[in-house]
Every structure is written in C-alpha cells, then in structure tokens.
Amino acid sequence: MRPRIHGMLAEFGTPTDLVAAVRRTTEAGYRRVDACTPFPIEELEEALRLQPTRLPLLVLLGGILGGAGGYFMQYYAAAIAYPLNIGGRPLHSWPAFIPITFETTVLVAAFTAVFAMLALNGLPMPYHPVFNVPRFAMASRDQFFLVIEATDPQFDEERTRQFLLDLQPHDVWEVPH
Amino acid sequence: MATEVHREVHEQRESARPPLIGPGHNFATVTDKISALALSRPTSRRWWLGFGFSFALVMLLLLAISHLLVRGVGIWGINVPVAWGFAIVNFVWWIGIGHAGTLISAILLLLHQQWRTSINRFAEAMTLFAVACAGLFPLLHMGRPWYGYWLVPYPNTMQLWPQFRSPLVWDVFAVTTYLLVSLMFWYVGLVPDMATLRDRSTHRMGRIVYGVLAMGWRGSARHWQRYEAAYTLLAGLAAPLVVSVHTVVSFDFAVAILPGWHSTVFPPYFVAGAIFSGFAMVLTLVIPIRALYGLHDFITARHLQNMGKILLATGLMVAYGYLMEAFAAVYSGNPYERYVQVNRMIGPYALMYWALIACNIVTPQLLWFRAVRASPVALFGVAMVVNVGMWLERYVIVVVSLHRDYLPSSWGMYSGTIWDWATFLGTIGLFLSLVFLFIRFMPVISIFEMRTLLPEAKVKEELP
Numbered sequence: 001m002r003p004r005i006h007g008m009l010a011e012f013g014t015p016t017d018l019v020a021a022v023r024r025t026t027e028a029g030y031r032r033v034d035a036c037t038p039f040p041i042e043e044l045e046e047a048l049r050l051q052p053t054r055l056p057l058l059v060l061l062g063g064i065l066g067g068a069g070g071y072f073m074q075y076y077a078a079a080i081a082y083p084l085n086i087g088g089r090p091l092h093s094w095p096a097f098i099p100i101t102f103e104t105t106v107l108v109a110a111f112t113a114v115f116a117m118l119a120l121n122g123l124p125m126p127y128h129p130v131f132n133v134p135r136f137a138m139a140s141r142d143q144f145f146l147v148i149e150a151t152d153p154q155f156d157e158e159r160t161r162q163f164l165l166d167l168q169p170h171d172v173w174e175v176p177h
Numbered sequence: 178m179a180t181e182v183h184r185e186v187h188e189q190r191e192s193a194r195p196p197l198i199g200p201g202h203n204f205a206t207v208t209d210k211i212s213a214l215a216l217s218r219p220t221s222r223r224w225w226l227g228f229g230f231s232f233a234l235v236m237l238l239l240l241a242i243s244h245l246l247v248r249g250v251g252i253w254g255i256n257v258p259v260a261w262g263f264a265i266v267n268f269v270w271w272i273g274i275g276h277a278g279t280l281i282s283a284i285l286l287l288l289h290q291q292w293r294t295s296i297n298r299f300a301e302a303m304t305l306f307a308v309a310c311a312g313l314f315p316l317l318h319m320g321r322p323w324y325g326y327w328l329v330p331y332p333n334t335m336q337l338w339p340q341f342r343s344p345l346v347w348d349v350f351a352v353t354t355y356l357l358v359s360l361m362f363w364y365v366g367l368v369p370d371m372a373t374l375r376d377r378s379t380h381r382m383g384r385i386v387y388g389v390l391a392m393g394w395r396g397s398a399r400h401w402q403r404y405e406a407a408y409t410l411l412a413g414l415a416a417p418l419v420v421s422v423h424t425v426v427s428f429d430f431a432v433a434i435l436p437g438w439h440s441t442v443f444p445p446y447f448v449a450g451a452i453f454s455g456f457a458m459v460l461t462l463v464i465p466i467r468a469l470y471g472l473h474d475f476i477t478a479r480h481l482q483n484m485g486k487i488l489l490a491t492g493l494m495v496a497y498g499y500l501m502e503a504f505a506a507v508y509s510g511n512p513y514e515r516y517v518q519v520n521r522m523i524g525p526y527a528l529m530y531w532a533l534i535a536c537n538i539v540t541p542q543l544l545w546f547r548a549v550r551a552s553p554v555a556l557f558g559v560a561m562v563v564n565v566g567m568w569l570e571r572y573v574i575v576v577v578s579l580h581r582d583y584l585p586s587s588w589g590m591y592s593g594t595i596w597d598w599a600t601f602l603g604t605i606g607l608f609l610s611l612v613f614l615f616i617r618f619m620p621v622i623s624i625f626e627m628r629t630l631l632p633e634a635k636v637k638e639e640l641p
Contacts, residue, residue, distance in 0.1 A: 016637045038204060038373075039628045040401040043636045048398055055406045063414075073330060077338035084340075096342040099425055103350040106421075110358045110414050114365055117407035118392070121400045123368075125393030137376035139396050140369070142204030142628075 003150035006129035006177050007032075008160050009136065010146045010169035015041050018144035021167040022047040025146065028163065032152035036130065036145040058116045059109050066108025071101045133173045147175070197292055197630055199474030204634075207475075207627045211620050212370075212377045214470055220617065223469065228613040234606020241599040242317065250320045252596045259579045259591035264318035265429075266571040267601050270454070271311035271608075272352065272426055273447075273567060276419055277455025278304025279359055282366070283415035292483055294626045295475045299466075300459050301363040302619070306611040307458070308356045310604040315348070317600070344428040351425035358418055362411050365404075368394050369625040423451040430574065437517035437578030440505060446498025450567060453491035453537075457563035460484055462612060464557045466621065475622055478551060485550035488563065492541035495570075499538065517578055525590065526577045529569050536566025 012018040018035060025033050026049055035044050044050075078084075079091040118124070130136050130147060139145050146169070148160055157174075164172045198207070245252060255262040278300040285293035316322045328349045330339050339346045371391035378384045394400070427447035430438040460481070467476045506518035521530045540562045549555045581588045593601075615621070628634055 015634060019636045035398040036396040037398065037401070038208070038396060039369075039625045039634060040405050041398070041634075041636060044398040045402055050399060050402055053403045053406050055403055056410060059410050059414075074341040077330060078341055082336070082338040093342055099344075099347040099421070099428070100341060100350045102417075102421060103347075103354040103425075106414050106418050107354045107357060110361055110411055113407045113410045113414070114361045117365070117403045120403050121397075123392045123394065123400075124389075125395075128393060128395055130395060136395075140373040140376045140394075141208045 003155070005150050005157075006132075006175040007147050007149040007152075007155070008157075008164055009130060009133050009173045009175050010164040010167060011135060011138070011171050012144045012146065012169050015043075015144055017168075018146060019043045019047050021146055021169065024167060025148065025163075029154050030148050030152050030160075032149040032155075034147040034149070036136070036139045036147065038140055038142060038144075053120070055113065055116055055120065059113045062112025062116075063105050063109035067101055067105035069108070070104025071097055073104075074100060129175050129177050132176050135171070135173065143170075197295070197477060197479065198627065199477065202474060203631065204628050207631065208373060208377075208624055211475070211622050211624045211627065212374055214616070215374060215618055215620055216378055216380075216383065224613065224617060228610060228617075231606045231609035231613055234603055235610050237599050238603020238607055241596055241603055244596060245317060245600070246322070250318065252594065253600075254592050254594045254597055256589065256591075258582045258587050258589050259576055261318075261575050261579060262591055263593045263597040263601055264314045266568065266575050267604065268311050268314035268318075269426055269571045269575075270568050271307045271314070271604065273423065273451035273454040273571075274458045275304040275307035275311060275355070275359075275455065276423060276448075276451035277459045278302070278307075279355075279362065279415045279419045280452055280455065281459070282362060283412040283419065286409075286412045287416060291630060292480055294630055295472075295622050296459065296463060296480060296484075297626075298363075298366060298619075298623045299463060299621050300455075301359065301366065302615045302621075303458060303462060303612065304359050304455075305356070305363060306608050306615075308352065308359065309611070310608050312352060312356065313604060314600075344425065344432045347425045348429055351422045355418060355422045358411070358415055362415055365408060365411065366623060367619065368392060369396065369404075370620045370623060372396065373624050374620065420448055423447045430578075435578055436511070436513040437506075437521075437574070440502060442498060442501045442505060446495065446502070449491050449494035449498060450570065453488065453495050453563065454567035456484055456488045456491065457560040457567070460488070460556055460560035461564060464553045464560075466616065468553070470616075470621075472622070475627065481553060481556055482550045485544050485556055485559075488559070489541055489544035492537065492544075492563070496538040499534070513583065516581075520581060521573060521577050524577065524581075526573065526580075530573050530577070533566050533569035533573055536562045537570060540566070 010021065012021060015037065018037065019041065022033065022035050022044060026047060033048060035041075035048060037044070074097040075092060078093065078097075083091050130139075130145075135143075136145065146164070146167075148155060148164070150157075154160075161172060202210075253262060253264070255264070278297075281293050281300040282297040286297075316325050319325060327337070328339055328346065330341075339349075368391060371387050372394040375384055375387040375391045378387055424444040424447065427443040431440055431443040433439060463476060463484075464481070467473060503518050506514040509515070521527070540559055543549045543555070543559055549559070576591050580591055
C-alpha cells in the first residue's frame with residue numbers, strides 16, 4: 001500500500017549538525033534516509049552507509065570499448081574496406097592509428113562517466129516530492145536537509161516526527177506526494 | 178598516520194597564505210552574490226554596449242563567410258606556396274587559447290590547487306568558445322565546407338573512408354573530442370549551480386530554463402557521491418586530453434617534411450605555448466570582469482598572482498622551445514633547415530619574428546617582479562602583449578616556413594586580405610559575444626565549490 005505522504009523532512013543549519021543527525025538516524029535503524037545539501041559532504045557517505053559507487057568500473061569499461069572500437073574502425077577502414085597500396089607500405093600501419101585510438105578511448109570513457117552518472121542518479125528527474133516543501137529551496141543555498149521516507153519499515157508518522165524533533169532541527173515538515 | 182601528518186602540514190601551510198575568499202562571507206552571501214550576477218535586472222548599459230559591439234563583429238563574420246561561400250577561398254591571401262594562411266594561424270591561436278580552461282579545471286583539480294575554484298568555470302566557458310571559433314577555420318579553409326562531413330568516418334554509399342594515417346584526420350578527432358569532453362565537463366560542473374539559480378530565480382522564464390538545465394538536481398548525498406566520482410574521473414580523462422590536443426595540432430606541422438616544421442620539439446613546445454596563451458586570455462578577461470562586477474572577494478590578488486606565475490613559467494618553456502628550434506636547425510647541418518631559421522631572423526618577415534620574441538620572451542620577464550604581479554593593470558598589459566605574441570608565433574611558423582620553398586622559382590610573399598582580417602575580427606566578436614552572454618545568464622564562478630572553501634563547510638566531529 002502506498003503511504004499517505006512521501007516522508008518527513010528536517011532542516012539543519014550546519015553540515016556538522018546534519019552529519020550528527022544522519023548518524024543518529026541510521027543508528028536508530030532507519031534505512032530509507034536521504035540527505036540533501038548545497039555541496040558534497042564526504043562524511044555523509046559513511047553516515048548514510050552508502051555503498052561505493054560502480055561508476056569507476058563503468059568508465060573503465062567505456063574506455064576499453066572506446067579504445068578497442070576506435071582501433072578496429074581504423075584497421076577495418078585502412079586494411080579491409082579501403083586498402084590503398086602506397087609503394088607497398090603495410091596496410092596495418094598501427095603507429096599511425098594510435099592518436100585516434102587515444103582520442104576515442106577518452107571520448108567514450110567521458111561519455112560513460114557523464115551519462116552513467118546521470119542514469120544512476122535518475123536524472124533528469126522532472127518531479128520529486130521534496131520540492132513540495134517551499135523551504136526546500138534553501139537546500140541549494142545554505143541549509144541542510146534530512147529526509148526519512150515513509151516507505152521505511154520503521155516509519156510511523158507520530159514517532160518519526162518526534163524522533164526528528166529530538167534531533168533539534170530548525171524545523172520539521174511532512175512531505176506530501 | 179603519515180597522511181594525517183601530511184594533511185596537518187598542508188593545512189598549516191594553507192592557513193599561512195592569504196585566504197581565497199574575502200572575509201565576512203558565509204554560504205548565503207557567496208550564493209547570493211554570485212547568483213545575483215546572472216539573475217539581476219535590468220541589464221546594465223555597459224553590458225549592452227559591450228555585447229552590441231561584439232555582436233556587430235559577428236555580423237562582420239557572417240558577411241565574410243557569406244562572401245567566402247559565394248566566391249571561394251580566392252578572396253583570402255592564400256596561394257601557392259603559402260596555401261595555409263590566416264585560417265591555420267587563427268585555428269592554432271584559438272585552439273591554444275582554449276587550453277587554459279581544461280588545464281585549470283582538470284589538472285589543478287587533481288593537484289588539489291584550491292585557488293582554481295573561483296576561475297575554473299569562467300576558464301572552461303572560455304575554452305568552449307575559443308574551440309568553437311577555432312573549429313570554424315579548418316571548415317572554411319576547405320573551400321567547400323558543405324562536404325565537411327566527409328571527414329567523419331561512417332559507412333557511406335560512396336564507399337569512402339577518411340585517411341586515418343593523416344594528421345589532419347587526427348586533428349578532427351582530437352578537436353572534436355576536446356570540444357565534447359570540455360562541454361560535458363563544463364555542463365556537469367554547472368548542474369548544481371543551475372539548481373541554485375532555479376531556486377533563486379524570481380522570473381517564470383528563469384525558473385523554467387534553469388530548472389530544465391538543472392535536470393531536477395536536489396543535492397541528495399547519493400547523487401553527490403556519484404557526481405564527485407564522475408567529476409574526478411572526467412578531470413583525470415581531460416588532463417591527458419589537454420596535452421594530446423595541441424600535440425596533435427603540432428603533428429599537422431611536425432609530420433610534414435617541410436624545413437621549419439619537421440621537428441620533434443614541436444609537440445611539447447606547442448603544448449607549453451597553448452597553456453601560455455590560454456592563461457594570457459584568462460587574465461585578459463578576468464581582470465576587467467573582476468573590476469566591473471566587484472568580484473574582488475572571490476578572485477583575490479592571490480589568484481592573479483598565481484596566474485602571473487604560471488604565465489611566467491610557461492613563457493620560459495616557450496622561450497626554451499624557440500631556443501631549441503634555432504639550435505636544432507643550426508646543429509642539424511641541414512642547409513634547408515638552417516636557411517629557414519636564418520630567413521625567419523633576417524628575411525622579409527624578420528620584423529614579425531623579432532616582435533614575437535619581444536612579446537613572448539622579453540615582456541613576460543616583467544613577471545619576475547612582485548609589483549607587476551600584484552598590479553592588475555600591469556598584468557592585463559602583459560597578458561595582452563602575450564595574446565598578440567602568440568598570434569605572431571603561429572604566423573611565423575605557418576607563413577615564414579611556407580613562403581620560400583626549396584627552389585627560388587617557388588618563392589612568394591603572403592599577406593592577409595581584408596577578408597582574412599574580417600574573418601579573424603569576426604571570430605573575436607563571436608568569442609566576446611559568447612563571453613558576454615555567459616556572464617549575463619550563467620554563474621561565472623562555481624557557487625557550490627566556493628561554498629566548500631568556507632571554513633564552516635568542514636564537519637567538526639570527534640571520530641569514534
């Protein structure tokens with residue numbers, strides 16, 4: 001059954017307060033927790049118990065694919081599809097293929113880095129419930145937000161609200177869908 | 178343990194230096210001050226004046242291109258033996274300028290040079306605009322730009338493939354890759370700031386446009402984690418790319434067997450020259466913008482000093498390149514190589530050669546003096562001289578090496594026609610127009626990275 005609301009949102013004034021609050025939230029057993037901040041905060045990864053991202057592996061694969069693909073394209077064009085006999089010089093002239101192989105390696109790896117990052121983050125995301133709280137606009141300025149989603153098994157409107165209030169935030173809101 | 182000590186030493190050293198942000202700023206003031214540049218209205222009269230002037234030059238560019246398409250490349254000064262005139266000079270000049278952006282964003286990021294933060298966004302934008310201007314020239318120089326897509330490898334009914342052994346095809350790949358990677362790097366860096374502008378904008382149009390560009394960014398810790406990983410990886414990929422682009426551009430010359438071009442010193446000395454000219458252009462643009470928009474708190478004297486030092490260091494590398502080029506020509510024992518070098522120094526284009534030495538080697542020596550590095554006006558002057566000097570360098574490399582072939586029967590003189598100059602000035606107008614639009618509508622300084630530089634961005638906690 002879909003919960004009545006998306007979750008509860010709490011606002012904090014400093015990164016230190018937010019990290020301490022996130023730590024207590026995960027220690028209290030909440031799992032569907034998120035933190036929204038105006039800049040990256042390294043400590044949150046550990047406080048939220050995030051897994052290391054798979055992105056570097058994907059970028060490596062992208063690079064390998066780009067390099068192999070770029071080299072094969074040149075080999076195919078120069079030796080198979082369009083061979084030119086210039087004074088009997090070898091068709092598979094690999095040293096001349098290296099610059100473009102390098103470029104395609106970097107290009108495909110970079111594309112993978114950007115598009116995999118966006119895809120794993122679910123961006124572009126035209127709608128997200130947290131924006132229903134007007135005060136959330138401050139998440140891109142100077143305030144730090146903690147979200148506990150209603151789908152968390154431990155979530156209970158009354159108890160979770162009280163739990164968040166005990167963390168001494170500036171304010172707590174219900175986040176409608 | 179060792180890293181802890183290292184970090185402490187590093188932090189002590191950092192605190193001994195002048196701060197990177199003026200005093201009295203917090204998350205809110207940094208955000209509001211930078212976003213106000215893009216969101217404030219009405220647009221200032223000076224902006225309209227500057228943009229209007231640049232846009233008039235874009236009209237000149239359109240006129241020059243239209244005339245070129247109707248009449249062909251004969252309207253330019255190029256002919257045999259000098260078939261590579263202004264087009265290639267300008268192409269290399271613009272591409273060189275486009276190097277500072279990625280150098281500042283990628284290499285200085287990987288080296289933890291935090292002072293890069295307030296200039297990287299701007300330098301990246303400058304890179305994109307410069308590469309866009311550069312890309313026009315080889316296209317126009319082809320004579321029939323509408324066949325430009327023949328350079329792209331794709332299975333086609335003509336059953337043709339590009340010649341992958343040619344440096345000119347390498348160039349297509351190098352420049353295209355550089356443009357695309359720089360664009361992605363710039364855009365990825367912009368996404369969190371687009372979210373800031375979306376949330377700050379009071380105008381409906383602004384909220385929609387910035388909202389679309391922000392792609393729904395909400396600053397979630399999970400997103401930041403992948404974002405940081407992607408950004409660092411992009412920096413790692415872009416760093417060797419910067420070096421490769423101008424190396425490949427130099428192959429256009431060095432792989433040819435022409436005296437004056439066929440030299441192994443070309444790749445490193447082109448890369449140094451590119452960084453040199455790129456930093457000169459960053460200073461040329463940043464100093465007036467800092468003064469006009471009152472950004473002294475974010476682009477401090479320390480930033481300008483550091484850029485001055487990089488300009489001096491790369492200038493010395495370029496000087497070493499010139500020296501080695503002359504030495505190699507003399508030492509080679511090849512009469513044609515020697516002749517090219519002597520012809521540069523005392524031939525019909527000697528004035529340009531010595532002007533380039535004065536601009537690129539003599540003038541930057543002023544940067545040894547702290548007083549020069551500390552004075553924005555003096556730095557601006559040096560940077561302008563270097564901009565001119567680097568253009569002259571490419572002119573000497575392209576034109577002077579070509580104008581006297583092995584046999585005196587194929588000697589000639591070259592000079593740009595009015596259409597050469599119109600095209601060149603037109604691209605300067607295009608570049609400046611894009612810069613003006615960027616200043617007006619985008620955050621010129623990375624807001625979220627500036628926030629991380631504030632002392633309160635550090636999480637203070639006792640580790641268990």
